[in-house]
Amino acid sequence: MTPQILLYNITNEDQKKKIKALLLRLKIRARIVEKERYIEPIGRLAGMDIDQDKDSSDKNTCETQEGDMTDFSDEMLIFCFLSDGLLNQMLQGLRKAGVYIPLKAVLTPSNCMWNSYMIHREIAKEHEMMHQTRE
Secondary structure: OEEEEEEEEEOOHHHHHHHHHHHHHHOOOOEEHHHHHHHOOOHOOOOOOOOOOOOOOOOOOOOOOOOOOOOOOOOOOEOOOOOOHHHHHHHHHHHOOOOOOEEEEEEOOOOOOOOOOHHHHHHHHHHHHHHHHHO
């Protein structure tokens, strides 16, 4: 699959330009995820051929409750199909460019059926826990 990044809520024009330049240099495709597509599995958003009903074998998935589908405005990146080396180059490039987006995740077999609300909830929770332990 083609290396790509799912982009959520990147509204700062300067950051957007820096991210686009880095993606172009590293030959990584960008997909901007619109709010109306947040309910779709992130694997499908990344171009995977997935059937939501077919794979219920992974019991380690997040359940979507009605209250969990709250819109979010946080900036978020999901890295899809990047090799370890390319992921490291991307993260270094973001750091060098001064682009700070705290909510980042990698598409995995465990989370590919999650929707954007689920992955946002999980990585926001992890980010909060990491910062609580530092204080």
